[in-house]
Amino acid sequence: MGHQQDLGKTKIYSCPNCQADTPHVIKGQKNETCALLCSNCGTGSLVHSDELCLYQLHWEEELRQILGTLEQRLDDERYPD
Numbered sequence: 001m002g003h004q005q006d007l008g009k010t011k012i013y014s015c016p017n018c019q020a021d022t023p024h025v026i027k028g029q030k031n032e033t034c035a036l037l038c039s040n041c042g043t044g045s046l047v048h049s050d051e052l053c054l055y056q057l058h059w060e061e062e063l064r065q066i067l068g069t070l071e072q073r074l075d076d077e078r079y080p081d
């Protein structure tokens, strides 16, 4: 029951057709398996919810690092030594 809240949400996942990390919409979920649909090409993927969760964590960490780097650069420009 508590697993249905992710339906319709978009998660980043590796698309076998695009061969890249693309946004995927969660179209369905059965037990621990999620059915994802690539919003770029429409290819469906089945993925374990734990794996999807790990993928998000990895992605968010990378995003945070990139954003952190940008913020540092902006600070350098705003306050030059």
Ligand SMILES: [Zn+2]
Pocket: 015, 016, 017, 018, 019, 022, 038, 039, 040, 041, 042, 043
């Ligand atoms: Zn795709």
